[in-house]
Amino acid sequence: MMKKLYLTLFLIALLNSCSDTKHTEQVTAKNDYEGYLATNTPTKDRIEQNQKFWSDRLERDSTQIVALSKLAGEYEGFFQATGDVKALQTSEKLLQQALANAGRGRDGYFRSIAKNYISQHRFKEAKTMLDSAYSYPDNKKATEMMLYDVHMELGNYSKANEFLGSIKDMSDFNYLIRLAKWSDYKGDLDSAIKYMEQAKDIAKASNRKPLMVWSYTNLADFYGHAGRIEEAYDLYLKTLKLEPDNAYAKKSIAWIVYSYEENSEEANRIIDSVMETRRAPDYWLLKAEMAEFENAPSEALQCQKKFIEMAMEEGYGDMYNTYLIEYLAATDPVQALSLAREEVSHRATPETYQLLALAQLENGNKEAALSIIQKHVEGKTYEPTALFTSARVYKANGMKEKVTPLKEELLGARFEVGPVVSKKIRDL
Amino acid sequence: MKRTKLLAAIAGIGIVVVAAIFVAADHIDAPAVAGSESDITDFYAFQGQNTDNLVFVTNVQGLLAPGSTDQAEFDENVLLEINIDRDNDLVEDLVIQMIRRNDSMYFFGPVQTGSNNTGLTSVIDTDAVRNSVKISTVDSVETAENNGMMFFAGPREDPFYFDFDQYNEVVAGNSDGFEDPGTDTFAGTNVLSVVVEVPKSMLGPGATGANPLMPDTPIYNTWVESKRKQ
Amino acid sequence: MKFSKYITISIALVASLAFVQCSDDDDNVIIADATCNDGIQNGDETGVDCGGTACGPCATAFEGTYAQEDQMGRPGINTVFGTDGMKDEFNVTTPSNMQSQFQPDFENKLLSLNPGYTTNALGLDATTFTTVLASDVLWVAETGTTSYFNGTQVLTGRTLQDDVIDISLLLIFGGPDGSENPMLTSDFVDSNDANFSASFPYVVAAN
Numbered sequence: 001m002m003k004k005l006y007l008t009l010f011l012i013a014l015l016n017s018c019s020d021t022k023h024t025e026q027v028t029a030k031n032d033y034e035g036y037l038a039t040n041t042p043t044k045d046r047i048e049q050n051q052k053f054w055s056d057r058l059e060r061d062s063t064q065i066v067a068l069s070k071l072a073g074e075y076e077g078f079f080q081a082t083g084d085v086k087a088l089q090t091s092e093k094l095l096q097q098a099l100a101n102a103g104r105g106r107d108g109y110f111r112s113i114a115k116n117y118i119s120q121h122r123f124k125e126a127k128t129m130l131d132s133a134y135s136y137p138d139n140k141k142a143t144e145m146m147l148y149d150v151h152m153e154l155g156n157y158s159k160a161n162e163f164l165g166s167i168k169d170m171s172d173f174n175y176l177i178r179l180a181k182w183s184d185y186k187g188d189l190d191s192a193i194k195y196m197e198q199a200k201d202i203a204k205a206s207n208r209k210p211l212m213v214w215s216y217t218n219l220a221d222f223y224g225h226a227g228r229i230e231e232a233y234d235l236y237l238k239t240l241k242l243e244p245d246n247a248y249a250k251k252s253i254a255w256i257v258y259s260y261e262e263n264s265e266e267a268n269r270i271i272d273s274v275m276e277t278r279r280a281p282d283y284w285l286l287k288a289e290m291a292e293f294e295n296a297p298s299e300a301l302q303c304q305k306k307f308i309e310m311a312m313e314e315g316y317g318d319m320y321n322t323y324l325i326e327y328l329a330a331t332d333p334v335q336a337l338s339l340a341r342e343e344v345s346h347r348a349t350p351e352t353y354q355l356l357a358l359a360q361l362e363n364g365n366k367e368a369a370l371s372i373i374q375k376h377v378e379g380k381t382y383e384p385t386a387l388f389t390s391a392r393v394y395k396a397n398g399m400k401e402k403v404t405p406l407k408e409e410l411l412g413a414r415f416e417v418g419p420v421v422s423k424k425i426r427d428l
Numbered sequence: 429m430k431r432t433k434l435l436a437a438i439a440g441i442g443i444v445v446v447a448a449i450f451v452a453a454d455h456i457d458a459p460a461v462a463g464s465e466s467d468i469t470d471f472y473a474f475q476g477q478n479t480d481n482l483v484f485v486t487n488v489q490g491l492l493a494p495g496s497t498d499q500a501e502f503d504e505n506v507l508l509e510i511n512i513d514r515d516n517d518l519v520e521d522l523v524i525q526m527i528r529r530n531d532s533m534y535f536f537g538p539v540q541t542g543s544n545n546t547g548l549t550s551v552i553d554t555d556a557v558r559n560s561v562k563i564s565t566v567d568s569v570e571t572a573e574n575n576g577m578m579f580f581a582g583p584r585e586d587p588f589y590f591d592f593d594q595y596n597e598v599v600a601g602n603s604d605g606f607e608d609p610g611t612d613t614f615a616g617t618n619v620l621s622v623v624v625e626v627p628k629s630m631l632g633p634g635a636t637g638a639n640p641l642m643p644d645t646p647i648y649n650t651w652v653e654s655k656r657k658q
Numbered sequence: 659m660k661f662s663k664y665i666t667i668s669i670a671l672v673a674s675l676a677f678v679q680c681s682d683d684d685d686n687v688i689i690a691d692a693t694c695n696d697g698i699q700n701g702d703e704t705g706v707d708c709g710g711t712a713c714g715p716c717a718t719a720f721e722g723t724y725a726q727e728d729q730m731g732r733p734g735i736n737t738v739f740g741t742d743g744m745k746d747e748f749n750v751t752t753p754s755n756m757q758s759q760f761q762p763d764f765e766n767k768l769l770s771l772n773p774g775y776t777t778n779a780l781g782l783d784a785t786t787f788t789t790v791l792a793s794d795v796l797w798v799a800e801t802g803t804t805s806y807f808n809g810t811q812v813l814t815g816r817t818l819q820d821d822v823i824d825i826s827l828l829l830i831f832g833g834p835d836g837s838e839n840p841m842l843t844s845d846f847v848d849s850n851d852a853n854f855s856a857s858f859p860y861v862v863a864a865n
Contacts, residue, residue: 049495053616063602064593066613070491103600137743171658205657207504207530466727473796474804474817477857482798485818485861494865507724518754518793529715536720547752548726554717566864580859585852587818587861588733591845598842605841615851616865623859634800640790641780641812645802649795651731651753655724 027233028257030266036240036250037273043245044081044277050074068098069112076116081245083280085315092116107136107143114146121318123153123347141167148178152185155349173202173211177218184222187382193222213243220252227415229260247278254286259418264290281310281320292420318346325355333362350381354389361389366396384413388421391428403428466506466654469619470588473650476625481576483625484510484524486652490586492618497583498566500620502528505657508622509550512538513649516635525552526581526622528563533581533622535559538630550655566618578625586619726750731794733822738771738830739764739791748794757792764788771830772839778829779836780812787829818854818861823847 054071057064075091078084095116099109110133117126127150133143144163151160164182169175176199183191196219203211220235233256239249251274258267268290275283284307291300308327311320321343328336337359344352353376360369373393377386387406394402410417410425417425469490476483486508489500507527511520523545525536539556561572564582572579591610597603634646692701694713702710709716728749730736736748741763751759765788769775777783782790797813798804804815807825816822824844831839852862 046495046499050493053493053495061593061611063597064611064613065596066491066593070493101596101600101602103596103598103602138745140746202505205505207528208501209499468728468730470733471730471796472816472818473798474815475799475802482804483858483860492864497864506727509724513753513795518756518795519752527720529719532714534715534720548750550724551722552720552724554720558714560714569863571859578858580861583864584859584861585850585864587850587854589821589847589850590823591847594845605839606845608844608846610844610846612847612851618864621859621861623861625858628800631800634798639797639813642799642814645814646800647814648798648800649731649753649793650798651729651795653726653729655726657722658725 026261027229028253028261032237033240033250033253033270036244037270038244039273039276041081041245041277043243044078047074047077047081051078062097063101065098065101068094068101069109072098072112072116076119079119081247081278083247083278085313085319088116088119089315092120105138107133107139110136111139111143111146114150118146118150118153121321123150126150127154145174145178152181153349154347155352157185170198171202173199173206173215176202177215180218180222184225185381189222189226189382193219193226196222209242213239213246216242217246217248217252220249224252224256225413225416227412229256229415232256245277247274250274251283251286255418256415258286258290258293259415262293262419264293279310281307281316282323284310285323289418289420293418318343322351322355325359329355329358329362333359337363348376350377350386351383353377354381354386357393358389361393361396366393369393370397370399384410384417388417388425391425395428466503466656468508468652468654469586471650471652472587473648478625480629481625481627482631482648483623484650484652485587486510486526486622487586487588487619488622488654490588490617490619491614492583492586492620494616494618497618500583500618502533502563502581502620504528507550507552507655507657509545509653509655510624511651511653512631514632514634516638516647516649518649520546522631523550523553524624524626525550525556526624527552528581532560532562533579535561535577535579535624538626549658576627577630578623580621580623582621583618584621586614586617588614588619590614729794731796732791733816734826735791735794738826739767739788741767753793753795756794757789761785761789761792764792768830774833774838775830777834779832779834780829781834782829819849821848 051071051074054067054074057067058071072091072094075087075094078087079091092113095109095113099106099113102109110129114126114129114133117123117129127147130143130147130150134140134147144167148160148163148167151157151163161182164178167175167178176195180192180195180199183189183195196215200212200215200219203215206212216235216239220232220239223229223232223235233253236249236252236256239246243249250270254267254270254274257263257270268287271283271286284303288300288303288307291297291303304327308324310316311324321339325336325340325343328339337356340352340356340359344356346352353372357369357372357377360366360372370393373390377390381387387410391403391406391410394400394406407425407428411422414422466488468486468488470485470487472483472485474483475481488502488508492500504527507525509526510524512522512524513519514521520541522538523541524538525545527534536553536556536558539553542553544551545553557575559572559574559577559579561579561581562570564570564580566583570580570582589612591606592613594603594606594610598605631648634648636646637643638647638649639645692703692712694703694707697706699706701712703713704710705716705718707713709719726749731753736745739760740748744760744763748756748760765784768784768788775784778787780787796816799811799814802814803811804817805811806813806816806820806822808820827845828836828843831842833839836843854860855862
């Protein structure tokens, strides 16, 4: 969530953010994580070995449904480990072949394809797949869980709530993480944390690594939202202890070092080590923001270019649309508006509507922007990005009384939005 | 970014990708369990090398490629329970309860069942005789022996063999039958096994007439259950 | 708009929470002469002679109620006879209730798999055969050889070697003398790809 704000800093010429008052205490220590910055890749190596195992079988007989499914799973893992988006597309193709060949259990293949589409941000298609899965009488609960996920993405909150009700089971990890997400959507961070902690306890009791890694990193993110930085840091470290090549945990530690401790040099060092083994556009965004923070505009511009180039690569499809809209709003408002309209047509959420409002604002249509905010954003989300856009729109429309409370709110989310944006918020 | 990750990862938990691919003797299993660590892939029961003993083999988490075998872990929230009915009323009279704690698998029983561990919910009978074995890895094999019982838990070559892929082709209507020779879908793959060998004297007498095809043979009705902590 | 509240509260709590969080893993000190059978709680034991780094887990480590998710008796029963929409339920039905609940579905499924079914090599008609199968328990002989089928033993256990797939296919598709539907009565995989051990644990080393 926090990184959605990166690009907003390119919108207006920057002031010297280094003059901000520092509030930081030291939470991180190099020694805690230095050992994890090694660039060996055990997860990727293992996946490659498995890919060979299953693809050798498919070479002998391309109809083998088990090998198709297993290989698809390995490619999905490869994407997670390396960021290689082509692997995600390969996974999709393999799953479609498997579905075409499947004589039984077809609902499971529909769910697998839906999951792949969700990773690609193709939410409408994911929903179509899940609707197909749901037409089968078996595995309803698994399908309902994913229908909840996808309806949340599409902004169909009452539908999502229905599915959440039908999977209710307070002892089920799968339910608790979704309940946590629902609470977060409702702006009830306390409850979100409580349920995610319960899920973490189940994961910890299971003593299975994948579940622990997942719940540690997600709970850490919630702690970050709540400003509980030490606890967040502790969980990212615990994640790395279980999975030393976990890029997400390393990037999150880099964010703490940068946003909370304002040590962009060290944060850059961490990110650089991550980038040696994993390729993703958002690392460049983070580097761009840190360059801004360091008052190095040409460096920032370069990183920003790298981000745009990569995010526009064909394979990413709509995956980075939100960032692109934020960027284009400043540089090419007309295109930003058309892209934002497209995004809203894909999924009408407060988060996409605020992008539309932003694009309208940058096109000089402040009344249109205001109407969007009032109709689709106000009171419907607590995400800092959306609040920031709202505040800007209110300000442009001369509604000062609306700006002040939002400003206060946003200043409390300082860690989450980072020092550069915090500065801009103060200047609202 | 975080939101996106939460969502993508939620979809990745337990219930999804694997749902379509967990197959074994109980090939593609039911939803609530498919793809999870509670999914039983196979159950074997046979007379041991020492013919005074019976052996029970319970397998979970099938189709492990060699590269991921050492990553597979028993779930400490999942109880595996071998049920033994010796009077042919199809209700368990004895259970052996098996569950992982840290690096070991713990075994309780065989013990007479009570209201606490009959049917669809169980508590673990910690008053029953307790044994344990360190969970093996691919390279380091551990077994334990106590009071004539023997114990093993860990990754093994999957003993199941079946041309599942061709079976799928038949069911899908793409083929009229199996191919000769067939291809063992499970060849080269591994599974997590729990093996327990028990003196028959601990089980007591079975019931004749339970198996109408072998009416004079005393029989135990046996099955294995997986149960998740609530 | 609930951010600021949390942040204020949580900053106050950070130090103490972090302390609690960090204290649960490491820093165990084992007292040298504490043993796991001295009848007192000592060393880093969490109960009398249990818990801690040296002793086995305490009984409390096994507390809780466990609810059924899956079960299995004979191989492949749910897979072959489980009709759409019943598999979930089958996995959480006690064996004593299975026959009344599922036998008719099993029989229908058998006749849809093999519309020409009359009897099988065991001489069982469709109703009798599916009555046997519907109660999904694995029969195991208390005495003598155990085998799913070996010519003389019929359903007296299941060994690792038993070709349960061929036996099942033969009984479903093979007709009274096993000669019907020859392309469906075997998958032509006759044994496992590795040889089993004659001694415990019988299953062999992972690939």
